[in-house]
Amino acid sequence: MTISKEEAKAISELMIAKRKEHVETAKAAQQLVKENNAIRRKLKKALKSGPHTIPQLAEETGMETVDVLWHIAAMEKYGAVIEVGMDEDEEYYTYSLAKGVKK
Amino acid sequence: MTEPNEENKEKDVKNNSEEPITVHVDELKDAVEKEIADAGGEDIKIGVYVCQCGGNISDVVRTDLVAKELEKFPNVVVSRDFIFMCSDSGQELIKKDIQEKGINRVVVGSCSPFLHETTFRKAVSSGGLNPYLYTHVGIREQDSWVHADHPKEATELAVHLMEAGVAKARLLEPLKPTEIKAKKHALVIGGGIAGLQAALSIAKADLKVTIVEKSHFLGGRVAQWDTVFPTDEDARAVLNRVIEEVLANPNITIHTGTELIAAKGYIGEFNIRLRQQPRGVSEDFDGLDEAIKVCPVEVPDEFNFGLSKRKAIYRPYDGCVPSGAVIDWEHCTKCGECLKVGKKGSINLDETPHEFDITVGAVVVATGFDPYEPFKGEFGYGEIPEVITLPQLERILSKDGPTKGKLEVNGHPVHNIAMIHCVGSRQKEGVHKPQPDGKVNDYCSRVCCTATLSAAKQIHEHFPDTNIFDLYQDIRTYGRGHEDYYINASKNGVTFLRYFAEEIPEVTKSPEGEKNPVMVKVKDHLTWGYEVEVPVDLVVLAVGMMPTPIQDLIGMLKVSQGNDRFLLEVHPKLRPVETAIAGIVLAGTAQGPMTIREASYAGQAAASKVIAMLITGQVELEPFVAKIDPERCEGSGECVKYCPQEEAIRLETFTEDGRTFQRAVVSPANCNGCGVCVSVCPNRAINIQGWTLDQFDAMVEALAMEVSVLEDA
Amino acid sequence: MTNKRLHVDALVVGGGIAGMQTSLDLGDQGYQVALVEKTASIGGNMVQLSKVFPTLDCASCITTPKMSSVHHHDNIKLLTSSEVQKVTPHGDGFIAEVLLKPTYVNNDTCTGCQKCEEACPVDILDEYDYGFNARRAAYIPFPTAIPYTAVIDMDHCIFCGQCIKACPVPDCIDFNMQPEVIEIETSAIVISTGFKVTPYDAKEEYGAGKFRNVIDGLMMERLLAPTGPYGHVLRPSDGKLPDSIAYVQCAGSRDLTLGVPYCSRVCCMYAIKQAMLLAGALPMADITIYYMDIRTFGKQYEQFYQNAKAMGIEFVKAKVARITEVENQDLNVRVELIDENSQVVERHHDLVVLSVGMLPNYDPQAVFSIDIAEDKFVETPYYHNSPAATTRPGIFAAGTAAGPMDIVDTIVTAGSAAADVAAYIQSHNGHKAETAVETQTTVAERSVDHD
Known part of the structure; x- marks a missing residue:
């Protein structure tokens, strides 16, 4: 799918106009995306060293386990993370970065 | 006409040998190609679809590998796995492949055919193919669910089963359902609340309804209750509202004191023989109180559950429908005392039951319960x-x-x-x-x-x-x-x-x-x-x-009972009021315990199905019936002898080229495709359409083939 | 101004299992049906369930083919993302004003390729998974959605334009899409607006909403579903495989303090079903059900209950007084043992499921002018005789809009409502059965000028 310069310009003009109609929600969503991206970067960095459980990731990143679980589930759903096994006590699953995922 | 027999003999020898039969893919390929060439070379293109069932199958069976393996088989043009084949997008896949890849046979491996064979037939049909160019393979109930602990073997089994499906699909032929005219008339068995509600709803859709009630009065169990929960209404008030509407509806005919004594036929045309007991007392009899007084017979009153006695001339309660009294023929001694009171000629103790026939398109079983x-x-x-x-x-x-x-x-x-x-x-x-x-x-x-x-x-x-x-x-x-x-x-x-x-x-x-x-x-x-x-x-x-004991009726209608003895629906969610016999539906407590409200719901739901079946005056029957190969039939008559259905198969005399001989003829509407005739025919002259012997042979050969699916993993 | 008007025999409001079945039953009888669904896909609550009792069929296996049949039925016109706003009498029937809400994606051209979803950078809580997982702002509601088309969630959009750029179909995504109002002229209406569950945090002493490992029955359905958020049953607090799971029955039903005095009918069976599925998924886990009365009243339900007991599920007749969080976000459950003269004991679990009950999902009084009963569900005044009829002639109710019930019962009430609708149409528009099928096979969709 390639897009011409004109088309790209039209899209961005439309988006600017639409953002003006939804200032508050767009701002909040933008903030959310920013936060999510920061968290994802942290999690990906931690996962680079090998498979982790949710509590291990929480400890390394200083996040709450409940938040880690949500992000890992989301990353798994959209293909950035895969489940690879279990920890020794067979209490927690371990997760790795999926092949071809950046950072 | 000896060749086929020779062939059979050969097969028998093969089947009896101790060695397990293994066929390799290449051999099979050659065989199939030859077969196709022999047949004039119809270009068979098979689409294979392996359903993941959202994990129900794919958590155990590697559906991706199964699909990949199936690709290798002759005639398979496309082979895919998908999360839910029964979903809209799954069905779209099939349609697209029919239209774009020109596939002309479809095999889906998924749940049991009981659940979704019809679903996929419809998809195949809306893709423009004959719906019977479809083979359903059960790899959930018959594989992933039962072999959850053995994923490797389960995957191999799936390949085997699917390949058998493909082998069958190669030999499928287009079929046409039998179309028959449907009588726009329903029979409701049972005049209690469920039956009355069903009858009323059917009649309101402008179909004719006949209600038969075994006892001499309408109303069933509800007539016996006093106050009904949760409205604290008088039970009779609830009942009478329905009865009044039923009596006022010109589409409804009621026969009380009437039972089924024979039933045959099929959806659209059931021929029912009824026997009606006489009432013995005319409607305008004016001496009932006196007659009851003089009647010497006393029996427990079933209306009061045996708490009191009644006479052999009686009526259950004031306001009952019909309102006239009746003679209890089982207990009446014909002493004649009652003949002496009231209007002369109102009582006839010599009346006898009369039998009559009706033809209906559908039957509602609303026979109720006994405490x-x-x-x-x-x-x-x-x-x-x-x-x-x-x-x-x-x-x-x-x-x-x-x-x-x-x-x-x-x-x-x-x-x-x-x-x-x-x-x-x-x-x-x-x-x-x-x-x-x-x-x-x-x-x-x-x-x-x-x-x-x-x-x-x-x-x-x-x-x-x-x-x-x-x-x-x-x-x-x-x-x-x-x-x-x-x-x-x-x-x-x-x-x-x-x-x-x-x-x-x-x-x-x-x-x-x-x-x-x-x-x-x-x-x-x-x-x-x-x-x-x-x-x-x-x-x-x-x-x-x-459930009211209705063993005779169950035998006549061939409906099934559950373990709890109540009548069995096809599936509690997919087809909750239908029985396995097309055209026979259930209403009320014959199916299981329920309240009055629930029986009304059920009666109306049953009516909905009946209306849908009969409203166009036309029904279609599945084509899976016996078919005679006239070349092979020698008129042995074995099929006629062993056929468990009535009027499904018969011998007819033909004259061709001055030669007179007998040959079997099937009445498709009466045949239920059980296959008994196939097994007794000495000449391999009968096949069930859609399930032919050649198809079975091909499936067995395919099942015996070696697969090596997991080596690729 | 031009208003589109659709002419049908019956308008069905709500596309859950009740509405779908009513539509199918009417469509099969030859009536023209318009099915209006508020959300972007039909399917209702049932699409979120794992397996369904008492047959343990997977919920999708029952729902998706029905959804597909509705979608492809010649006699059913499907309107998703739509709401009935106003109903006015019209002869013996009604005219309903229906608002078609913009989804910002053209349903007719969207192929469901998910390219927009892949491109969208916004991850928010996915309602389909009760927030346990994420969805995008451009998304397809769930894997078996019908129609299988994308939706843009304007409230969470950052207007980056990535979805438009990714979409392979020209003009399919349309940020300028406007709401539209159409009129539906109909002889009869069926309310099948369904239920929502009692809020799981309504009982403060149970700590749901506060304690991560106190969840409700529908959330557990997602955890158990093969398409669920984690792919396994994991505790929401930290992803641990639970090894001691408790069910608290009547958490939201039969409770005067919550204004829900009635029994919700399904909670006993779904708890038992989930317990059985958990016993399969987590063979080492202990499962306890705290109950007041076990109400397994339906066909084959009692046998189902006895099977669960035989499998080793522990049933304790007790009232749960309070749940507190202890170390590791485990839970302490304080119970009064009814069978032991209300003796109080404390039990330790690492996951608690509240068996929440049912509330009506919609109040039809304002738009449809029908009454609701004391329990807030649609009033069906002809309780025994015409159970689907509401207080207004020509308007009927099916499924949980008229009180809690399970799927089996819902499907039967749908058939009943369809029969009532058919009878109503026949008696108010004359007998047309002989020719009805032919004259009704085409939906006349015409534009009416209202200058």
Whole structure:
């Protein structure tokens, strides 16, 4: 799918106009995306060293386990993370970065 | 005509050899290609689809590998796996492949064909193919669910099963359903609330309806109740509203005192023979009171559940429909006393039953229930007169009941009542005495909890000095408005005692001279399982429901019963009111315990199905019926001899080229495709369409093939 | 101004299992049906369930083919993302004003390729998984959605334009899409607006909403579903495989303090079903069900309950007084043992499921002018005789809009409502059965000028 310069310009003009109609929600969503991206970067960095459980990731990143679980589930759903096994006590699953995922 | 036999012989020899048969893909490929060439080279293109069933299959079976493996087989043009084949997008895949890749045979491996074979046939059809160019392979019920612990083997099994499906698909031919004219007329068996509701709804859609009711009166069980929960309405008022509408509807014909004695046919055209018992008494007879007085015969009155007696000329209650009296032919001695009273010629004791036939397009079975009849001595029933059933209590509370609504038993007033739940329901093997068929009633009868507490409420209202002890396991006041009766009972001072099914309460006669005639002993689990003794004047057994015994009818209509003896629906969610016999649907408590409201719902739901079946006057029957190969049939007549259906197959005499011979002929509408004729034919001259012997042979060969799917993994 | 008007025999409001079945039953009888669904896909609550009792069929296996049949039925016109705003009498029937809400994606051209979803950078809580997982702001509601088309969630959009750029179909994504109002002229209406569950945090003493490992029955359905958020049953607090799971029955039903005095009918069976599925998924886990009365009243339900007992599920007749969080976000459950003269004990679990009950999902009084009963569900005044009829002639109710019930019962009430609708149409528009099928096979969709 390639897009011409004109088309790209039209899209961005439309988006600017639409953002003006939804200032508050767009701002909040933008903030959310920013936060999510920061968290994802942290999690990906931690996962680079090998498979982790949710509590291990929480400890390394200083996040709450409940938040880690949500992000890992989301990353798994959209293909950035895969489940690879279990920890020794067979209490927690371990997760790795999926092949071809950046950072 | 000897060649086919030779061929058979060869196969027999092969099948009897000790060596397991293994065929390799390449050999098969050659064989198939040859076959196609021989057949004139129709270009067979097969689409294969392996369903993941959202994990139900793919958590065990590697559906991706199965799809990949199937690609290798001859004629397979496309092979895919997908999350839900039955979903819209799954069905779209098939349609697209038909249109774009030109596939002309479809194989889906998924759940059991029972669930979704029809779904996929429709998809194939809307893709523009004949719907019968489709093979369904069960790899969930027959594979992933049962082999969850062996994923590798389960995957191999899936390949085997799918390949057998492909082998069959190669030999599929387009089929056409049998189209027949449908009579726009339904038969409703049973004139209780469910049957009446069904009849009314069908009639309102402008179809004709015939109601047959075994007894001489309409209304069924509802006529016997006093007040119905949760509206606290008079049961007769509820009933009469329906009956009035039924009587006023010109599309409905009613035959009371009538039973089925024979049934044959199929959806669209069932031929039913009915037998109607005469009433013996004409509608305008004016001497009933006198006649009842002079009749010397006394029998237990079933309307009052045996609490009173009635004569051999009787009617159950004032206001019954039809309103005239009848003769109880079983007990009438034909003494002639009744002939002497009232208008001359109104009673005819020589009337005989008459038989007649009707033809209908569909049948609603609404034969209802009988209250569970406790064994003699069960909780003292039948031995202690102060032990009665809940239906009997209903009659006692009724103004036209045996005590005219007074709370009396055995002539004594009642102040303390024990009500025992789950009598004849939720029974346990080894604890409870089984029914004559060897089975206990392990089901819940659904309505008795609320019915009991509703009776308790009535007693509290009309006889406020009465103490009620309620012995239960779980109180199941589940329905809309039901819980109020439980809350009310607690407020009104009903004492609840909880027993376990393993330790059922004991009911004994009190020793002479005791104030209360009956003693109930119960281990009450609300108080650490203490044994509590409750002296009472009356014990009411909240008996459950059992289906009306209709063994003859079941035999005639060939419908199935569940383990609980109630009639069986095809599937509780997919086809909840239909039976496995097309054109026969269920309504009301014949299918399982339900309340009046639920029976009305069910009657109307059954009507919905009947209307959909008959409204166009045309029905389609599945084409999976026997087909004769005229080349091979030698008229041996074995098929006719062994066919279990009526008029499905017969021998006809043909004359060709001056030669006269006999040959079998099938009536597709009567054939149910059971295949008995196929197995007895000495000439391999019969096949079930869609399930031919050649197709089976191909499937068996495919199943015997070696697969090596996991080496690729 | 031009208003589109659709002419049908019956308008069905709500596309859950009740509405779908009613539509199918009417469509099969030859009536023209418009099915209006508020959300972007039909399917209702059932699409979120794992397996369904008592047959343990997977819920999708029952729902998706029905959804597909509705979608492709010649006699059913499907309107998703739509709401009935106003109903006015019209002869013996009604005219309903229906608002078609913009989804910002053209349903007719969207192929469901998910390219927009892949491109969208916004991850928010996915309602389909009760927030346990994420969805995008451009998304397809769930894997078996019908129609299988994308939706743009304007409230969470950052207007980056990535979805438009990714979409392979020209003009399919349309940020300028406007709401539209159409009129539906119909002889009869069926309300099948369904239920929502009692809020799981309504009982403060149970700590749901506060304690991560106290969840409700529908959330557990997602955890158990093969398409669920984690692919396994994991505790929401930290992803641990639970090894001691408790069910609290009647958490939201039969409770006067919550204004829900009635029994919700399904909670006993779904708890038992989930317990059985958990016993399969987590063979080492202990499962306890705290209950007041076990109400397994339906066909084959009691046998189902006895099977669960035989499998080793522990049933304790008790009232749960309070749940507190202890170390590791485990839970302490304080129970009064009813069978032991209300003796109080404390039990330790690492996951608690509240068996929440049912509330009506919609109040039809304002738009449809029909009454609701004391329990807030649709009043059906002809309780025994015409159970689907509401207080207004020509308007009927099916499924949980008229009180809690399970799927089996829902499907039967749908058939009943369809029969009532058919009878109503026949008696008010004359007998047309002989020719009805032919004259009704084409939906006349015409534009009416209202200058």
